[in-house]
Amino acid sequence: MELLRIDNLRKRYSSFELKDVSFSLEAGYIMGFIGPNGAGKTTTLKCMLGLVKPDGGKVQMFGHDFFQNELAYKQLIGVHFGGVDFYTKTQIKTITDVVSRFYENWDNTVYKSYVQRFNLDENKRPSELSGGMKIKYSLALALSHHAKLLILDEPTSGLDPVARNDLLTLFQETIESGEVSILFSTHITSDLENCADFITYIENGRIIASCEKDELIASYRLVKGTSAQLPDVKTRLISEKTHAFGFTGLIQTNDLIDGDTVTAEAPCLDDIMIFHAKKEKRHEESA
Amino acid sequence: MKNLLNKEFRLVINPLFFLTTLFGALVLIPQWVFLVAPTYLLYIAVPNIIITAKAQKDIEFTALLPVRKSDAVSARVLAIALLQVVQIFVIAIFAMLNIVLYHTSNYLIDPNVAYIGCVFAMYGIFNLVFFPMLYKTAYKVAVPLIVAMIFTVAFAAGIEFLVVGVPVAAFILDGISRDALIGQIPVLVCGIAVFILLTWISIRKSIERYGKVDL
Numbered sequence: 001m002e003l004l005r006i007d008n009l010r011k012r013y014s015s016f017e018l019k020d021v022s023f024s025l026e027a028g029y030i031m032g033f034i035g036p037n038g039a040g041k042t043t044t045l046k047c048m049l050g051l052v053k054p055d056g057g058k059v060q061m062f063g064h065d066f067f068q069n070e071l072a073y074k075q076l077i078g079v080h081f082g083g084v085d086f087y088t089k090t091q092i093k094t095i096t097d098v099v100s101r102f103y104e105n106w107d108n109t110v111y112k113s114y115v116q117r118f119n120l121d122e123n124k125r126p127s128e129l130s131g132g133m134k135i136k137y138s139l140a141l142a143l144s145h146h147a148k149l150l151i152l153d154e155p156t157s158g159l160d161p162v163a164r165n166d167l168l169t170l171f172q173e174t175i176e177s178g179e180v181s182i183l184f185s186t187h188i189t190s191d192l193e194n195c196a197d198f199i200t201y202i203e204n205g206r207i208i209a210s211c212e213k214d215e216l217i218a219s220y221r222l223v224k225g226t227s228a229q230l231p232d233v234k235t236r237l238i239s240e241k242t243h244a245f246g247f248t249g250l251i252q253t254n255d256l257i258d259g260d261t262v263t264a265e266a267p268c269l270d271d272i273m274i275f276h277a278k279k280e281k282r283h284e285e286s287a
Numbered sequence: 288m289k290n291l292l293n294k295e296f297r298l299v300i301n302p303l304f305f306l307t308t309l310f311g312a313l314v315l316i317p318q319w320v321f322l323v324a325p326t327y328l329l330y331i332a333v334p335n336i337i338i339t340a341k342a343q344k345d346i347e348f349t350a351l352l353p354v355r356k357s358d359a360v361s362a363r364v365l366a367i368a369l370l371q372v373v374q375i376f377v378i379a380i381f382a383m384l385n386i387v388l389y390h391t392s393n394y395l396i397d398p399n400v401a402y403i404g405c406v407f408a409m410y411g412i413f414n415l416v417f418f419p420m421l422y423k424t425a426y427k428v429a430v431p432l433i434v435a436m437i438f439t440v441a442f443a444a445g446i447e448f449l450v451v452g453v454p455v456a457a458f459i460l461d462g463i464s465r466d467a468l469i470g471q472i473p474v475l476v477c478g479i480a481v482f483i484l485l486t487w488i489s490i491r492k493s494i495e496r497y498g499k500v501d502l
Contacts, residue, residue, distance in 0.1 A: 051350050052501040074353035081351060086344040087298050098297055101290045102352050 001027045002063060003149045003181045009047050009057035016205060018043055021057070023200045023210035027148070028178035030171055032192035032213070033185040034269060035202035036277050041185040042081075044202065045153050049079065061149065075104055078147030080138050080155055085126070092129075092137055093122040103145035114140035117170075131158040139167070143174070150174070152184040156191050164188075168195045189269035199269065204280050213269075222271050224248050225262035233262055239278035250275035291354060291362035292369075299340045300366060307332040308370070311377035314385050314398050321382075321398045322443035325406045328374045329413050330436060333367055334428050341426045350502050357494040364418050364490050368482075371410045379403055386463050396450045401460040401471035404478025405446050411478075411485030413439050419492035425500050 002024055009021040018040050025031045035041050046052040048059050050067060059066040061073045087095055100106040115122060118136040126134055135158060142150060156164045172195055174180050186192065192199065192213065200210040209216050223233060226246040233251065234240070240249030250271060256264060267275075310327035313319070340346070340363075349359045382398035396402050416438045420431035449456035459474060461467070 046502065049350075050356065053499065070355060071353055079351045081347070086348040088343070090298060094297060098290075098294045099352065101293060102354065 003027050003061065004048075004183065005058075005060040006044075006048060007058040007060075009044065009059065010055045011043060011047050011052060012055055016040070016043070018047065018054075018205045021047075021202070021205075021207050023207060025149075025181050025183055025198065027181055028175055029197040030175055030182045030184070030195055031198040031200060032189070032196035032269075033183055033200050033202070034187065034189055034192065034273060035185075036187060036273060039202045040205040041202060042153055043205075045081075045151055045183075045185060049074075049151070075145070076148045078142035078145065078150045078152075080135075080142045080150075080152040085134070088127040089125050091123055091125055092120070095126075096122070096141065099141055100144075105146045107144055107146060110146070111140060111144035114143060132160060132163050135159060136163070136167075148180055150180065150182040150184070152182065154186055155184055156186055156188055164191060171195055187273075189273065192269060201272065201276070203273075203276050208276055216272070217266055217269070219253050220267050220272055221251050221253050221256060221264040222248065222267040223251050223256075223260075223262045223264050229262050233260060239275045239282060241278070288358060288362060288365075291349075291358055292366055294349070294352075295362055295366035299343070299345055299363075300336055300370065301339065304332045304336060304370065305373065308374040308377045311374060311381050314378055314381040315388070317385075317389055317391070318393055320395055320443075320447070321393065321402060322396065322405065322409070322446060324378055325374060325409065326436075326439060326443075328371065329410070329439060330432070332370065333413075333417070334432050336367065337421065337426075337428050341428075346425055346502060356497060360418075360422060360493045360497050361490050364414065364486065364493060368410075368414065368486050371414075371482075375403060375406055375410070378406060390463070392461070392463060394451070395447045397461055397463045399461070399463050399471055400468050401474040404471070404475035405443075405460070407475070407478035407482040408485075409439050409442050411482035412442050414482075414489040415485040415492075418489045419496055422493040422497040422500070425497055 003026065005024040007022050009018060011018040016038070021040070021044050023031075033041055033044070043052060047054040047057075048066070050070060062076065064073070066073050096111065100108070100111070114120075114136075118133070118140060120133065120137055120140065126137070129137060135155060139152070139155060142152070156167060159167065168191060171182050171184075175182060196213050198211065199213045199216050201208045201216070209219070211219075220238075223237070224246065225233070227242070230240070230242070230247045233249070236255040237249040237251050240247045250267060251264075307328055311324055313324040313327075314321055346359075350356070378398075382402065385398045396405065413435050417431050417435035420434060421428065446460065450461050451457070460471070462471075
């Protein structure tokens with residue numbers, strides 16, 4: 001079942017534009033929403049949830065138009081936007097008590113299990129929590145009402161490697177039932193290498209790719225060669241970096257031809273992002 | 288709405304703000320401009336509530352809850368309207384005390400039943416001006432507050448002018464005799480109706496404007 005479908009979402013600001021953003025997510029999967037800072041990840045998530053009014057496009061959740069019955073669908077989603085930087089001087093047990101009343105399916109047992117797992121002291125105030133603990137508390141709130149779709153904006157940034165790993169394990173446990181999906185935006189692509197099933201990659205407000213992670217990686221090759229080899233492939237490269245010994249560039253796998261003498265290997269998600277960003281920058285400079 | 292009001296009173300409106308309603312005791316000052324007493328709530332408590340909410344990132348917090356954007360506006364205006372009603376209740380107690388203790392007529396409007404009606408209407412005017420201007424941005428307080436202050440002061444000045452300078456109006460609005468107080472009940476009812484109507488219009492207009500704000 002398709003839990004989320006975004007079609008041609010558009011939003012224009014004076015200095016930035018979200019251009020026909022479309023992607024979808026089936027139940028039981030984790031989708032990484034990646035892109036460099038300022039690419040439009042948070043704007044897309046905010047448009048999806050109506051926090052920012054889109055200029056056009058459709059948002060479907062659980063097979064229905066999200067904005068037609070916003071209240072019902074908001075009960076079925078868990079949202080996290082950054083750490084808890086609200087009500088910094090209020091005890092978190094008071095904040096939890098207020099939040100829990102809004103959810104019909106709030107499960108205090110589940111909440112307490114996260115409190116225990118994350119070592120949260122409910123008598124503390126957000127101002128007394130470290131950055132990582134604030135994120136954990138925010139996630140505990142987002143995960144405690146049996147949400148079917150989790151929309152998480154940068155949930156792992158600010159966490160130490162142990163906490164990040166713990167969180168990614170938790171994400172995988174959450175989707176095991178096959179009923180829950182997670183869409184999480186990040187610019188730390190290493191988080192996605194192990195846990196994401198799908199990747200949606202946004203660059204300068206435009207979706208570059210939205211597909212299975214392995215398919216995305218397979219569709220690109222990282223090519224390396226000497227300066228003499230560069231002219232043969234340069235026009236086919238998405239972009240490249242030159243150095244004293246030659247060049248490194250990214251190419252669409254389909255654009256490689258039999259006679260190419262350059263070395264080609266599988267890129268990591270970082271490589272794909274970096275070379276696409278370089279291409280965008282080059283376009284902006286030439287425009 | 289119940290949950291949102293619970294959030295307003297537990298997280299946003301500190302109990303301290305209810306203490307500001309004790310400015311109603313100023314009505315005990317003999318021979319005074321009694322329409323000043325209800326303005327402390329408007330000029331001290333209300334902007335501070337909005338500024339506190341802004342500092343605590345309440346808008347962002349509320350936006351992530353399973354509520355409509357419009358409900359967040361209604362809850363905020365209703366919570367403050369409730370605070371205004373509490374303020375009027377406190378003023379009414381001290382106004383009664385004033386009449387019982389001094390039993391003297393005031394040069395300006397007396398702290399009588401019509402006065403309470405005028406306070407309701409004044410709060411309605413404040414709500415009508417302040418909130419729709421505030422919700423153009425949802426965080427800029429200064430200009431909406433200044434404009435709302437001008438309107439409420441102009442209204443209060445108008446009432447005092449009527450009491451001092453227009454005998455017909457003074458007959459309706461002034462006086463602390465038993466008959467006068469009973470005769471002023473329609474003014475109170477009209478004041479309450481104006482308060483409810485203007486606050487309702489204020490909510491509608493604020494929702495319309497807040498709908499266009501990108502968070």
